[in-house]
Amino acid sequence: xxxxxxxxxxxxxxxxxxxxxxxxxxxxxxxxxxxxxxxxxxxxxxxxxxxxxxxxxxxxxxxxxxxxxxxxxxxxxxxxxxxxxxxxxxxxxxxxxxxxxxxxxxxxxxxxxxxxxxxxxxxxxxxxxxxxxxxxxxxxxxxxxxxxxxxxxxxxxxxxxxxxxxxxxxxxxxxxxxxxxxxx
Amino acid sequence: xxxxxxxxxxxxxxxxxxxxxxxxxxxxxxxxxxxxxxxxxxxxxxxxxxxxxxxxxxxxxxxxxxxxxxxxxxxxxxxxxxxxxxxxxxxxxxxxxxxxxxxxxxxxxxxxxxxxxxxxxxxxxxxxxxxxxxxxxxxxxxxxxxxxxxxxxxxxxxxxxxxxxxxxxxxxxxxxxxxxxxxxxxxxxxxxxxxxxxxxxxxxxxxxxxxxxxxxxxxxxxxxxxxxxxxxxxxxxxxxxxxxxxxxxxxxxxxxxxxxxxxxxxxxxxxxxxxxxxxxxxxxxxxxxxxxxxxxxxxxxxxxxxxxxxxxxxxxxxxxxxxxxxxxxxxxxxxxxxxxxxxxxxxxxxxxxxxxxxxxxxxxxxxxxxxxxxxxxxxxxxxxxxxxxxxxxxxxxxxxxxxxxxxxxxxxxxxxxxxxxxxxxxxxxxxxxxxxxxxxxxxxxxxxxxxxxxxxxxxxxxxxxxxxxxxxxxxxxxxxxxxxxxxxxxxxxxxxxxxxxxxxxxxxxxxxxxxxxxxxxxxxxxx
Numbered sequence: 001x002x003x004x005x006x007x008x009x010x011x012x013x014x015x016x017x018x019x020x021x022x023x024x025x026x027x028x029x030x031x032x033x034x035x036x037x038x039x040x041x042x043x044x045x046x047x048x049x050x051x052x053x054x055x056x057x058x059x060x061x062x063x064x065x066x067x068x069x070x071x072x073x074x075x076x077x078x079x080x081x082x083x084x085x086x087x088x089x090x091x092x093x094x095x096x097x098x099x100x101x102x103x104x105x106x107x108x109x110x111x112x113x114x115x116x117x118x119x120x121x122x123x124x125x126x127x128x129x130x131x132x133x134x135x136x137x138x139x140x141x142x143x144x145x146x147x148x149x150x151x152x153x154x155x156x157x158x159x160x161x162x163x164x165x166x167x168x169x170x171x172x173x174x175x176x177x178x179x180x181x182x183x184x
Numbered sequence: 185x186x187x188x189x190x191x192x193x194x195x196x197x198x199x200x201x202x203x204x205x206x207x208x209x210x211x212x213x214x215x216x217x218x219x220x221x222x223x224x225x226x227x228x229x230x231x232x233x234x235x236x237x238x239x240x241x242x243x244x245x246x247x248x249x250x251x252x253x254x255x256x257x258x259x260x261x262x263x264x265x266x267x268x269x270x271x272x273x274x275x276x277x278x279x280x281x282x283x284x285x286x287x288x289x290x291x292x293x294x295x296x297x298x299x300x301x302x303x304x305x306x307x308x309x310x311x312x313x314x315x316x317x318x319x320x321x322x323x324x325x326x327x328x329x330x331x332x333x334x335x336x337x338x339x340x341x342x343x344x345x346x347x348x349x350x351x352x353x354x355x356x357x358x359x360x361x362x363x364x365x366x367x368x369x370x371x372x373x374x375x376x377x378x379x380x381x382x383x384x385x386x387x388x389x390x391x392x393x394x395x396x397x398x399x400x401x402x403x404x405x406x407x408x409x410x411x412x413x414x415x416x417x418x419x420x421x422x423x424x425x426x427x428x429x430x431x432x433x434x435x436x437x438x439x440x441x442x443x444x445x446x447x448x449x450x451x452x453x454x455x456x457x458x459x460x461x462x463x464x465x466x467x468x469x470x471x472x473x474x475x476x477x478x479x480x481x482x483x484x485x486x487x488x489x490x491x492x493x494x495x496x497x498x499x500x501x502x503x504x505x506x507x508x509x510x511x512x513x514x515x516x517x518x519x520x521x522x523x524x525x526x527x528x529x530x531x532x533x534x535x536x537x538x539x540x541x542x543x544x545x546x547x548x549x550x551x552x553x554x555x556x557x558x559x560x561x562x563x564x565x566x567x568x569x570x571x572x573x574x575x576x577x578x579x580x581x582x583x584x585x586x587x588x589x590x591x592x593x594x595x596x597x598x599x600x601x602x603x604x605x606x607x608x609x610x611x612x613x614x615x616x617x618x619x620x621x622x623x624x625x626x627x628x629x630x631x632x633x634x635x636x637x638x639x640x641x642x643x644x645x646x647x648x649x650x651x652x653x654x655x656x657x658x659x660x661x662x663x664x665x666x667x668x669x670x671x672x673x674x675x676x677x678x679x680x681x682x683x684x685x686x687x688x689x690x691x692x693x694x695x696x697x698x699x700x701x702x703x704x705x706x707x708x709x710x711x
Contacts, residue, residue: 026403
């Protein structure tokens with residue numbers, strides 16, 4: 001009968017290892033998810049868009065409103081102009097100005113969002129400061145460009161697009177904690 | 185870890201050991217532990233029910249009357265967590281503890297001491313979970329799914345919930361391992377796998393599901409914990425993470441979890457219907473394969489909970505068709521139950537009423553599930569009361585009704601007395617009527633666009649909400665009838681014979697009622 005106890009213990013061990021492996025599997029889903037997103041091109045906000053058709057539609061005029069925010073980051077960040085009128089298909093360059101108000105170098109990443117949300121699919125950026133992390137030295141001010149085209153296929157009921165950037169501090173938590181005392 | 189073999193049990197004399205409270209704390213007897221699981225889950229069922237009734241009281245009429253919105257959010261969250269992890273899952277484990285050894289002719293569970301541990305972790309987890317109401321900031325209010333980024337931002341109630349989920353996960357995994365080992369290694373001679381009662385099969389498959397997905401949930405909440413306190417950024421967009429990733433990890437656990445809560449219910453119903461139809465179960469083998477198919481398919485459908493997160497159309501189609509495929513094995517089951525009843529000599533004692541009610545109402549929940557599976561419709565009804573109606577039809581009318589069916593079915597075996605048929609039937613009819621009054625109007629509310637988890641609503645939803653609230657209080661009070669039925673049955677009543685049901689088959693009916701403390705110390709031989 002003791003052989004049954006051994007059998008039981010062997011099965012217990014195997015099932016225990018299976019449970020531990022599944023705990024690891026949960027974590028393995030993280031890189032797997034990122035790989036899938038990369039392969040399928042979901043979430044690829046960090047790459048320039050491809051523009052095939054640059055036919056300008058002079059009969060239609062759009063207003064682009066520019067907005068800038070920072071998330072828990074001591075940077076001054078603003079567009080150099082608040083609105084700009086463009087024709088669909090027209091290539092336009094706008095600029096943003098950002099200043100690091102802290103006395104240490106800080107790295108940030110800007111994430112764009114669009115209003116209305118559907119406009120995001122038609123707002124093609126050829127160049128953008130949001131494609132890479134920006135490191136600003138203490139007190140540095142930088143003028144950063146965005147080169148874009150609005151796809152003429154944009155639905156007709158959209159007349160105004162709000163382009164909004166939010167700067168996040170990269171790997172922020174540790175740096176922030178180190179700095180926490182200074183900022184209260 | 186100590187494995188209790190029949191040899192060792194022979195040395196363990198009847199009722200020789202601690203008495204009073206210590207008997208329950210130190211017990212390694214599967215029947216004692218099963219009873220404790222059942223009592224624990226019923227207490228949690230009542231506390232989750234009180235939360236639900238508070239929610240319904242607030243929703244009785246538009247505007248804010250009873251609770252603050254923040255507390256309302258805590259209530260919806262905790263109601264879900266308590267019912268899923270505190271009531272339904274432990275109740276099924278309680279049935280498994282009580283009945284599996286009796287059904288397969290084993291003297292006890294394979295690891296009796298681990299069994300004691302798996303139970304006693306639960307009250308600890310429950311105290312953490314319920315206690316989180318009383319910490320600054322209150323309990324977590326991120327919804328029972330604990331979605332990031334809300335769960336990353338909550339107060340310390342969230343941390344207590346994370347630890348409670350960890351502990352309940354460990355308890356479930358230990359319980360599941362115990363069940364797998366018991367079923368695979370401890371069967372009586374001659375009890376081949378395909379001779380096992382269907383309840384054993386459904387629990388075996390459920391136990392494998394638990395071992396596969398509870399660790400994934402533990403991983404997901406650990407990631408939240410490290411995001412909250414240790415500077416990782418799994419789900420924190422500010423640090424390069426992605427909240428949608430949490431939904432993927434959670435639902436990889438969450439969908440199999442749905443079947444963890446329903447497969448043992450299928451097992452219980454598959455025991456009861458042949459008994460009261462006085463016919464063997466129709467299509468036993470197909471039932472086993474259908475259960476296994478549901479379990480396997482449950483791993484490839486999780487993203488149907490996330491159709492609105494912006495998936496490519498091809499992915500939506502895959503998850504949509506995979507989900508609809510599950511209707512096939514489920515349909516096989518419903519067909520088999522009905523075919524078992526076909527031309528049977530049926531009687532409708534309380535367990536059979538519950539089982540028949542289960543088939544009727546659960547199937548309605550199954551159909552609304554099929555409707556939700558259709559991606560374009562799901563995008564319409566996502567996060568509305570339609571979804572609330574759907575999952576209460578499968579979880580209350582499914583899992584809970586099957587639990588009551590099983591409780592009445594085996595009460596004579598547990599207590600040695602017959603319960604009162606009058607009280608049992610009253611409990612059933614009150615429950616099924618009030619259940620439908622509560623949840624049927626929610627379909628209409630959802631289709632009309634009433635969002636879930638919101639403490640106030642637009643005026644046009646007022647009538648159906650008032651109706652649902654009346655039904656909810658009726659349903660809640662009906663459950664007190666169950667307490668009366670059980671207490672009366674434990675105290676006395678007609679003496680139950682070894683096999684109180686005329687058509688019942690299985691080893692559990694060969695031992696006297698109430699089942700003695702130790703059974704099958706010499707394994708029975710199954711021919």
